[in-house]
Amino acid sequence: MDSKRRMIKKIVQQLGNRLIDAKEQANETVLHIDKKDLPEICQYLYQEQGARLFTMVGNDERQINTMFALYYVFVVDEIRHFMTIKIFVEENDPTFPSLAAHMPAFNWYEREVNDLLGLRAIGHPNRIPLIFHGDQMEAVYPLRKDYIETGMLHFENEALHFVEYTGADVTEIPVGPIHAGIIEPGHFRFGAVGDTVLHLDARLFYTHRGIEKELEGKTLEQAMFLIERICCVCNVSHAVAFAQAVETAANVTIPRRAAYIRTLYMELERLYNHVGDVGNICAGYGFAVGNSQGARMRELLLRLNEELTGHRYLRGVIALGGVRQDIRKDEIDRITNHLNELDTDFQDLADILLNHEIAVDRMETTGRLSLKQVTELEAVGVAARASGRDIDCRRDLPYAAYDQLNFAVIVQEEGDVLARIKVRILEVFNSILLIRQILQDLPEGDIVTDIPKIQPYKTSLGWTESARGENCHWLMVDQDNKIYRYRIRSAAYSNWPVVAVAVPGNIVPDFPLINKSFELCYSCCDR
Amino acid sequence: MNEEELGTDLKKRIKEVLSGSLHIRHVDTGSCNGCDFEMSTLSNPIYDISRFGVSFVPSPRQADMLMVTGGVTSNLEKALRITYEATPKPKMVLAIGACACGGGVFGETYANAGGIDPFVPVYVYVPGCPPRPQALIQGILLALDQYEEVLKRGE
Numbered sequence: 162m163d164s165k166r167r168m169i170k171k172i173v174q175q176l177g178n179r180l181i182d183a184k185e186q187a188n189e190t191v192l193h194i195d196k197k198d199l200p201e202i203c204q205y206l207y208q209e210q211g212a213r214l215f216t217m218v219g220n221d222e223r224q225i226n227t228m229f230a231l232y233y234v235f236v237v238d239e240i241r242h243f244m245t246i247k248i249f250v251e252e253n254d255p256t257f258p259s260l261a262a263h264m265p266a267f268n269w270y271e272r273e274v275n276d277l278l279g280l281r282a283i284g285h286p287n288r289i290p291l292i293f294h295g296d297q298m299e300a301v302y303p304l305r306k307d308y309i310e311t312g313m314l315h316f317e318n319e320a321l322h323f324v325e326y327t328g329a330d331v332t333e334i335p336v337g338p339i340h341a342g343i344i345e346p347g348h349f350r351f352g353a354v355g356d357t358v359l360h361l362d363a364r365l366f367y368t369h370r371g372i373e374k375e376l377e378g379k380t381l382e383q384a385m386f387l388i389e390r391i392c393c394v395c396n397v398s399h400a401v402a403f404a405q406a407v408e409t410a411a412n413v414t415i416p417r418r419a420a421y422i423r424t425l426y427m428e429l430e431r432l433y434n435h436v437g438d439v440g441n442i443c444a445g446y447g448f449a450v451g452n453s454q455g456a457r458m459r460e461l462l463l464r465l466n467e468e469l470t471g472h473r474y475l476r477g478v479i480a481l482g483g484v485r486q487d488i489r490k491d492e493i494d495r496i497t498n499h500l501n502e503l504d505t506d507f508q509d510l511a512d513i514l515l516n517h518e519i520a521v522d523r524m525e526t527t528g529r530l531s532l533k534q535v536t537e538l539e540a541v542g543v544a545a546r547a548s549g550r551d552i553d554c555r556r557d558l559p560y561a562a563y564d565q566l567n568f569a570v571i572v573q574e575e576g577d578v579l580a581r582i583k584v585r586i587l588e589v590f591n592s593i594l595l596i597r598q599i600l601q602d603l604p605e606g607d608i609v610t611d612i613p614k615i616q617p618y619k620t621s622l623g624w625t626e627s628a629r630g631e632n633c634h635w636l637m638v639d640q641d642n643k644i645y646r647y648r649i650r651s652a653a654y655s656n657w658p659v660v661a662v663a664v665p666g667n668i669v670p671d672f673p674l675i676n677k678s679f680e681l682c683y684s685c686c687d688r
Numbered sequence: 689m690n691e692e693e694l695g696t697d698l699k700k701r702i703k704e705v706l707s708g709s710l711h712i713r714h715v716d717t718g719s720c721n722g723c724d725f726e727m728s729t730l731s732n733p734i735y736d737i738s739r740f741g742v743s744f745v746p747s748p749r750q751a752d753m754l755m756v757t758g759g760v761t762s763n764l765e766k767a768l769r770i771t772y773e774a775t776p777k778p779k780m781v782l783a784i785g786a787c788a789c790g791g792g793v794f795g796e797t798y799a800n801a802g803g804i805d806p807f808v809p810v811y812v813y814v815p816g817c818p819p820r821p822q823a824l825i826q827g828i829l830l831a832l833d834q835y836e837e838v839l840k841r842g843e
């Protein structure tokens with residue numbers, strides 16, 4: 162028996178007679194337990210087995226089995242396997258035990274399940290609404306199957322749930338939701354003493370469009386258009402995560418050439434994001450050279466994307482079962498030449514930035530996050546790696562062609578703005594190397610394969626490492642092969658909570674810089 | 689047309705219609721950030737739209753024009769109204785992208801109205817998902833034409 166089997170067996174044994182039912186599928190073990198056993202079993206997985214939280218999904222399954230279901234998906238990186246804890250919640254007792262008090266990463270998930278499905282987490286330390294900001298949310302639960310669509314909900318008044326400061330020296334500074342620059346909406350409220358931030362409240366979900374509900378009842382092909390529009394600058398990674406969830410459920414392996422081309426597009430997406438973000442961080446302290454150079458190189462990459470695919474942000478390139486767009490020989494040369502130029506130009510920018518005393522001084526020790534903080538809050542991606550959390554699902558849970566390619570995972574220890582910019586800079590060079598390998602080894606063959614009908618009500622997972630970190634998608638289809646429930650947990654959803662932790666102790670003018678160093682999408686998070 | 693030709697036109701028209709400068713405020717009412725990013729590319733060194741007389745301003749009180757992205761979510765309806773009210777005339781409003789024009793792929797949901805025109809009067813609809821930077825400039829040019837008409841009519 163290999164180590165994976167041994168570990169799964171050990172966990173199952175530990176559950177003993179608390180286990181109601183166990184199911185194996187793809188790379189996932191679904192363990193059904195009673196909701197009263199939830200805290201103990203999750204703590205066991207989390208703390209003793211080193212599992213990390215991947216996503217948590219609430220689902221209205223009353224039409225299937227008369228109950229609501231909650232799925233707590235953990236991943237054990239060591240054995241590349243998912244352990245999912247499933248509980249049922251009855252309609253006449255729509256409550257479940259909260260885990261947020263001991264495991265803060267559950268905070269948002271539990272509140273979201275309350276807002277959208279009306280399932281209450283008993284013992285949650287802070288149950289204020291997450292998704293809706295209005296005051297009229299009496300028993301309106303859009304993700305329940307019997308919710309009657311009546312158009313957009315309007316709110317007369319805003320419900321204010323912010324920390325109130327009583328000290329005479331504390332100044333409250335509200336910012337947003339509409340910001341001074343051309344960026345997405347979010348509201349930040351600082352409690353500051355002098356110019357030092359004491360506490361930060363962030364209210365997000367302004368761009369909540371109800372995408373998960375809108376996906377329900379759509380065919381898989383229709384769904385792709387919505388998935389690509391969760392977020393523009395992460396659209397390839399979302400599309401691939403969705404395609405992988407579908408392919409896993411349908412038990413399909415995509416052609417090797419398609420896997421390579423997917424990887425190419427994903428790395429091109431990372432490249433323009435990271436290059437632009439490095440420039441953007443410079444804007445956080447008025448370093449115009451860095452800002453302009455980053456923006457220039459990013460624009461050139463967008464133009465390359467357009468030449469290759471017809472879309473500046475690579476929308477429409479991913480198909481279920483493969484890719485829609487092949488790569489020609491002359492395009493390979495075109496990319497190679499572009500990367501050669503970018504390589505030198507970006508190296509110049511990196512040299513200027515990292516050797517500029519004032520630039521480094523602004524970034525060093527600013528917005529620091531410890532390894533403990535990022536681990537407890539389950540941060541992912543650049544934010545996690547810059548604080549020493551060595552996770553990258555391209556390596557840990559390989560997909561597309563990543564297991565065929567050589568690359569290093571970049572980890573820094575300091576956890577400050579400088580560390581986050583360094584991770585990005587090094588990942589840019591990493592992406593360039595990856596793309597070179599892909600173009601060199603690109604196998605011949607088909608670029609797409611057919612997807613058979615999926616078994617109804619089977620669940621499956623898809624994931625990708627976007628420029629911001631791990632995205633995780635959860636899929637269940639109905640009898641007509643249409644979407645029954647879809648849950649999107651983006652990197653931004655995992656990472657926004659750490660921003661609020663990184664800011665206190667810094668000066669107010671450093672907030673834009675710290676915020677930019679995470680460079681999180683609001684739309685990815687809000688959906 | 690490429691951005692240089694469009695830019696030359698833009699500069700000329702801004703001079704004719706608004707005596708040389710156009711101040712634009714961006715309002716995101718629930719976009720996927722694609723339209724926002726294309727708007728911000730207008731400031732990169734390749735387009736550098738400021739050389740044609742355009743500046744993106746931090747407050748609606750300084751703005752001649754609102755460029756609105758996204759299809760208006762429940763949580764941003766109020767922000768859109770307040771921003772519109774705070775904008776001095778001529779209040780040229782551009783609906784940027786499929787979402788702002790008519791809901792895009794999302795349409796109307798429990799949290800999304802599916803377009804900005806029930807909330808604010810729109811000068812120009814700029815389609816695209818997202819519209820390319822050149823299309824954004826084209827949209828601004830069309831709005832200026834309309835505003836010129838408004839001035840002629842003495843409204």
Ligand code: SF4
Nearest residue numbers: 720722785786787817
């Ligand atoms: S029109 Fe397209 S790019 Fe613009 S906000 Fe809507 S989905 Fe995003």
